[in-house]
Amino acid sequence: MSAPSPAPAYEIRVAEDPADREACFAVRKDVFVAEQNVPEDIEYDAYDADAVHVLAVREDGVPLGTGRLLHGAAAAAKNGDGDPAVGSLGRLAVTAAARGMGVGAALVRAVEAAARARGLTAVDLHAQTHALGFYERLGYRAYGPEFPDAGIPHRAMRRAL
Secondary structure (H helix, E strand, O other): OOOOOOOOOOOEEEOOOOHHHHHHHHHHHHHHHOOOOOOOOHHHHHHHOEEEEEEEOOOOOOOOEHHHEEHHHHHHOOOOOOOOOOEEEEEEEEEEHOOOOOOOHHHHHHHHHHHHOOOOEEEEEEEHHHHHHHHHOOOOOEEEEEEOOOOOEEEEEEEEO
């Protein structure tokens, strides 16, 4: 009996070129629109243009996951207290085939690194309630009441950097 083959290696990078950004949007479409039935017209928004997008890519080029960081006025409009020093992590999505490989945690840490590089002091996010434990393990703490977003229950969470 042979040993299981190791999971393919992947890298996390900031999506700066158009092909990487399109890969981010494709992962979001697969996860949010196709899997979770989020209407496509609300999945993509005006924040995408100025956000920092991060992308997880398998060594053979297959996109595995994405996330984005809003900063400045865009983040202040989204976070709990309007503080421009707090970034907003959002649109974190990992393809079904890549779940359980640590991709989500690596993407969160990449967003946090991008936030630190911009001088931010904390990161806020709106977590689907089923994912609260995932974010808690990464140091985030929930605050405020549960609320619906795209028909899915969420809670606000924050982690100081």
